[in-house]
Amino acid sequence: MSEGRFRQRVLSTVRRIPIGRVATYGDIARLAGRPRAARAVGNIMRDCRARDVPCHRVIAAGGAIGGYSDLPVKRALLRAEGLIVTSTRVKDFARKRWPERRKRR
DNA sequence: TATATGACAGCAT
DNA sequence: CATGCTGCCATAT
Numbered sequence: 001m002s003e004g005r006f007r008q009r010v011l012s013t014v015r016r017i018p019i020g021r022v023a024t025y026g027d028i029a030r031l032a033g034r035p036r037a038a039r040a041v042g043n044i045m046r047d048c049r050a051r052d053v054p055c056h057r058v059i060a061a062g063g064a065i066g067g068y069s070d071l072p073v074k075r076a077l078l079r080a081e082g083l084i085v086t087s088t089r090v091k092d093f094a095r096k097r098w099p100e101r102r103k104r105r
Numbered sequence: 106t107a108t109a110t111g112a113c114a115g116c117a118t
Numbered sequence: 119c120a121t122g123c124t125g126c127c128a129t130a131t
């Protein structure tokens with residue numbers, strides 16, 4: 001099956017994104033221990049067939065929708081979770097982003 | 106061991 | 119706001 005230690009860490013991280021919340025590829029990379037591997041995360045999401053992995057909750061930087069095998073479906077899934085999604089971005093992204101950002105000291 | 110491949114990010118234009 | 123380019127990286131060949 002799937003190889004790649006990083007891959008496993010990415011999948012388990014994505015599995016923890018709560019319903020109605022989103023995270024960027026970069027966020028996942030960081031949480032998975034490789035802050036600059038956002039692009040690699042995208043490659044991993046590309047195969048995302050596992051149903052228990054909410055890959056639709058992984059979007060691009062700044063709240064942009066990002067990629068998906070079928071964008072209309074991605075928008076529908078996000079909307080179904082209560083998010084407001086325009087053709088290109090998730091509205092109110094800062095507040096829907098997961099996990100909560102640490103306040104600066 | 107080397108090269109190719111992107112559901113990216115950030116900056117420049 | 120849209121394009122394009124560079125840096126970065128795990129994976130597959």
